Amino acid sequence: MGKLSCNYYLNEILLLLTVLLFHFSSQPATCGFIVKCLPGFQGPLPFVLETGYVGVGETEDTQLFYYFIESENNPRDDPLVLWLTGGPGCSALSGLVFEIGPLGFQSQEYNGSVPNLVLRPNSWTKVSSIIFVDLPAGTGFSYSRTLQQGDWKAIHHAHQFLRKWLIDHPGFVSNKVYIGGDSYSGIPLPVVVEEISNGNEAGFQPRINLQGYLLGNPVTNPPKANYGIPFAHGMGLISDELYESLQRNCGGEYVNVDPRNVNCIRDIQYFQKCTSGINGVHILEPVCEFALRKPVEISWRRSFAYKTRAVLESHLAVPTLNCRTYTYYLCGHWANDPDVRKALGIREGSIGKWQRCDYGMNYKYEIPGSLEYHMNLSRKGYRSLIYSGDHDMIVPFLDTQAWIRSLNYSIVDDWRPWRTNGQVAGYTRSYSNRMTFATVKGGGHTAPEYRPEECFAMFSRWISDRPL
Template structure:
């Protein structure tokens, strides 16, 4: 059963008893023990032995999943205090109310995860999926009592790539184990009881994601009808990866870019609370996919315009070495993102000790978005992954905060529709706490698209109650 050495007994900033058991530590994913992935595991506050186990992944590439733990749906709300240690309060909308949840720092080199061999910090989509699969196999050996629980994977942003690619690895791995079990009595690897997955405002396919930006800006009344029509006409309705785009098309796209450049890209309704005094227009909060729409041969006008938790789509989907966005931002933090609480708390030596993380002298400071990985987006579109998984009986929830301009809901709505599945639940409002929480459309083959009204890129951060509602209904297999 669960390793007692991984049990967390107390956390700086929180003086009460935990509502459920918490564990944290490292899992070595290679024979030499040099590649180590760090996790934080929260048992369900309801019925740990029967509730689903969910793996949570933040995006980046390079963003720690403690982002989700601290700012989105973890067991605590964090309050900034005058001392260095934030005060922790129980979060009534924690996803641990209805599930066991593993927050994983992945790939190696992110958050507290590390390798003794620095060449491991050069990685890609396939390696990341394979490493995360190995992590799960080893983790279930350490926590065998959870092996038969329903298992789901969830994540947001660049985890739109991580989640389906890992799910596919698991399906493949389970098939191999079944094959081996028929021929051998020596069962070494546990089967992972995968039931489905959730993706929030997830990068999926460059054509859909990048084409979505201008219709989104128009639909949200950010650009005039005239500018939208002129841009559509000049670009013939294609805003991304157009080999022979005219200068007029590029100029119109640049005009759209200028118009929306002062907005908070994660939530167009929110102000930008940047902790430095850099005014918004110096960095620009615009998705770089806007900056290079229309022509692939033009370089990004301002490389430093990279932004926080989401990967700039048009760069990510080219088959090249992707510098993590934080390398491009030099030492600046993500635009419109204030991660002081996380940085302060997770670098406190007492916290590192409590969560069984290596000391700073061994693996360096904890940062929300690491500069040390070199990441190659080598898989491309995820649509076929989604098709294979849903046709194999795995349930998928594709959810979108409808005020995110980073990975707009218009793209996710379009690609889910493009799968060509029959509509089995026509577009309708879904209800949370007696109010409209957003809108949903259900398709055959267990595919559901869902919007969250008024939420930005990180849905549970903006709408925690609604997020817990759709999450718990989806896990239970209920109609949302």
């Protein structure tokens, strides 16, 4: 296990000391209130929204902001989901309004007023309560006196956050709990689940009724991410001849290429030229501006054999109205409106300009892969749902299928279509370790943004322990 495991056990000891500190504290450091109305939404909210902060760290120098939405069905019995948006550095608001929450933005030209919010009919809060937390610190509305963030700190903070939140919300202590997330969350999230499990076994209070986890389009083993090229070939983006030449000259290794292998490098350069006009987050969608400055090169992205122009835009620009990313632009105006901040309870002076994703944050990528944690969680018997939008070239479904196969668990429900409204919505397979894999037909990175109805059906069946 080597250096990673030594670091892991050291961090476990540090976690134990930190959790004990807040376990014996008589005053849980939480601050939340109910939001009844939001600028941009007509009338009172038709669901329960609570926002607030939870202090984490030994001196609570980190304040994590959250949005909590009660289940619109039966909040006392329905599961509780802690949702970790990827990035790292993407705000929880992004997951709420673009993926699985009950609100979204009306796509209309910005005129200087507060952008309009509309209800999203396929919100996962129809069947579960969800906590969307801005993590790591420095993301969204969370803030900290410590600038340096990283995988391990985010993991410990997520664990502390949830236990403290439950102390302040004792009515949810008995609810079944799942940890969910997508994209880069595929690295820290399985570790968060394991730490919560270990904390339960160590007697930490309150005990979390942990049942499992779910991940969409998850980054898992970046150094082995050699599936962008086979995916592109299967989708008809490169020719048979180029693919055969890549296989012959690169031997299946498209990431850590020997610089002396000039034939492989030549083929990869041609591959990049062929796919440079493709939107990697969804290959059928147009390449649009992201309304973001070009982020620093992110270490886990270095492992891929291509870069995605839709993510790595070179300058700040306003997307056109027909682009999906135009609503990202509206979201920035909404979240930076003073009346919105007041309605959400944002502490004055705590942060400057809100960003949907801060790719330039000071972040340490400390965990090279999460496969061993999936293995540990499988041995402990936790349920899991792993799903992939099948038009995502950032984290292709081929990569996800490969690491799931590498776990070597037997198949209990073989590959078959799953349906919504009588139509095929994707394909699924289940394993003896209680893991379910599903593709979402027509989904991108990440799937619920592109196929909300299908993803809601998938989630609602799985969370109620029904077959897809």
